Amino acid sequence: MKLRFCILFVSILIHSFSFSQNKKTPFTFIVLGDMPYNLPKDNLKFENVIAALNKRNQAFNVFVGDFKSSKTPCSDTAFQKILGYFNSFKKPLIYTPGDNEWTDCGKPQAGSYTTNERLSAIRAQFFKDTLHSLGKSTMELSSESSNVAYAKYVENKMWKYNGISFATIHLVGSNNNFNTDNLNSNEEFYERSNADIFWLNTVFEQAKKDNSLGIVIFEHADMITPDKGKEGFVTFLKELQKRVETYKKPVLLVNGDSHEYKVDKPLYENVELKKTVLNFTRLQVFGEADMHAVEVTVNPKNPALFEINQIWIPEINKF
Template sequence: MSRTLLSLTVCAAALTCAVSANAQSYSIGLWGDMPYAKAADAPFIPALLEDMNASDIAFSIYDGDIKDGSSECTDAVYTDATAMFNSLKAPVIYVLGDNEWTDCHRTNNGGYDNLERLDHIRKTMFSTTGSFGMAKMDLEHQGAAGEKFVENTRTQKDGAMFVGLNVPGSNNNKVNDEKSCTKKSARTPEQCAADNAEYTERDAANIAWMKASFAKAKADGDKGIMIVVQGDVGFDTPETEDDSEARMADKDGYAAFLDALIAETKAFDGQVALVHGDTHYFKIDKPLPDATHMLSNFTRVQTFGSPNVHWIKVDVDATSRNVFTFSPMIVAANATKTLGE
């Protein structure tokens, strides 16, 4: 009997050691909403990239807006962003923002067909399954290379999953009325109808990819899942407002996505982090579903953005209590820009 117990103890210890060895800690970077020409960000980008390159991150995720919302959506915007991403040593995962496609219909953006710009991004920046960066990593994509929804990605590493979704600002490309269709815009009513059809199809695809990712994370035993989008889905309306419908009055393009996210988070035993940009202020909180009904395993992280040219380091440890630990990385050379000096 003692030999049997000893054998079982040794086996259990070996199994524990194996699990611990497989769940290693590492770090990733989060950044986005830069460079903006109107904020003169360009001279500060090299210091940011140098700081990230000097770190030990396994990869980084850029959460959208490769340009500001008042400049033209020329082809050079996308080639410049590709060059920026590829100047980082570690792999870079790119999540789309509104400034590079949703808002391109605006007259001060050149009056482009914004759906044509989305198609261009898919064909030129997502023509392969690999990431950006000097070192590449393979990613799972929802769509085929260059086609619809190819920009929706996911990857897993040591007990955590990372999911990128095309959920941009500007109400997720949902057009609610004629005023929002034509204000400072070159869009026709027919183009606005096409935008709404695009929103409906992509919103359903986003939710399907997110649900499938949660299911995969559960099946694989992941302890944490990070969802990265660009748009502020309504968290920065007053947190004290208990009426969620009032808070989301002008953010209805995100309603179905948020409902699905809440349901998936409630059904997930591990930690869930939603990372986004759009509003440009570093922030960490627990806003879902409202101030009096907190989801304890859900955390929102808003990344730095122009004119704050900094990044966030995330330490990932699937054996730890919170799985994800977020640290703001203030780039010393860019601190005077942040202070407005």
């Protein structure tokens, strides 16, 4: 195991996007997800979203999953159309999958696919270049797949920018593909859960090693809302809270899934006293009918580090 850690960290040092020379310089990045949802009518709206975001001066963009609804086809043709959209972003775009791209593809409306086959298709099409982002201009990323023990997890990424550590972790809605009705069918869940915990720990260890000012983690699932399912997230959330409390510095978690813009502090040191884990903030992006985005400014002069602003895109109605 020690050898595997060494191999992974060497790969990270070689392939990660390098720190800027000035960690005190503010910068912005943009997050969005859960769109275009109702296809094909939302495609033109999404094109207007992209056009609006391409006029801004962000360092990069991150899409936190669900580029379609669970009731629209999961075909290779549909995937390739979205991939084309992602590559039309002027600035780098990093993508982490949602449940509608694969766990829900077994539904008749989605094409009655085998879910694991669609997951393999997502990995093959969207993560063909394991060491770079999508977009017209790309940025270097490190991938969990550089560790032979987790070679299939090409979607779990890490990068650094101006003193901040960033990572994507593959957790999805629909209870993270955990089947409560047939516990013997959860092989994919358990394997990915182990990979996600390993990657989470790697992210925090690397951030400490780099003396990062803070950490941003992107994933799809709304793990916080109780009715979204808890069995698929309980282990990850426990490990996340432990890591955040030990880390002390600001940590921002960005998710999609619930289609409701929200900024909150949902972790508690003491639930009865409502004492929050102060250095942890959750940002949930817009989605579905609200095809808008969120801009995050990293401001080292602000003790909270992350300044969050909504980006309303009226252009979605111009088509």
